[in-house]
Amino acid sequence: MARKPPWLRRLALREIVRLFELAEKRALSGDMDLSNRYVQIARKMSMKYNVRIPKHLKRRFCKHCYSYLLPGRNCRVRVRSNPYPRVVVTCLSCGKITRYPYLEEKKNARRKKTSRKD
Numbered sequence: 001m002a003r004k005p006p007w008l009r010r011l012a013l014r015e016i017v018r019l020f021e022l023a024e025k026r027a028l029s030g031d032m033d034l035s036n037r038y039v040q041i042a043r044k045m046s047m048k049y050n051v052r053i054p055k056h057l058k059r060r061f062c063k064h065c066y067s068y069l070l071p072g073r074n075c076r077v078r079v080r081s082n083p084y085p086r087v088v089v090t091c092l093s094c095g096k097i098t099r100y101p102y103l104e105e106k107k108n109a110r111r112k113k114t115s116r117k118d
């Protein structure tokens with residue numbers, strides 16, 4: 001199928017961001033079911049309109065069961081540095097884990113440090 005026109009995709013992106021805001025609000029007030037439903041709708045919109053879910057929002061839900069993740073409530077977040085630096089997120093709804101490497105961030109920090117000395 002043809003790509004959706006840019007104006008429509010822009011609108012879809014705005015709607016996705018809004019849905020995640022709603023999901024967060026619901027999760028904070030304890031209504032996880034509704035929160036997960038918002039994530040579901042946001043994902044469907046992103047697929048229908050060919051819009052990527054922004055990186056920072058992609059990490060707000062579980063890649064396996066698509067439930068909204070709220071640290072301290074339904075997910076566990078840990079940082080591990082060996083053998084490579086990564087953030088480990090354990091979803092407490094399905095028990096699966098997702099890892100996000102942060103090697104690049106570490107390299108950039110080191111670069112900044114050395115350049116400051118010059």
Ligand SMILES: [Zn+2]
Pocket residue numbers: 062063064065066067091092093094095096
């Ligand atoms: Zn999960």
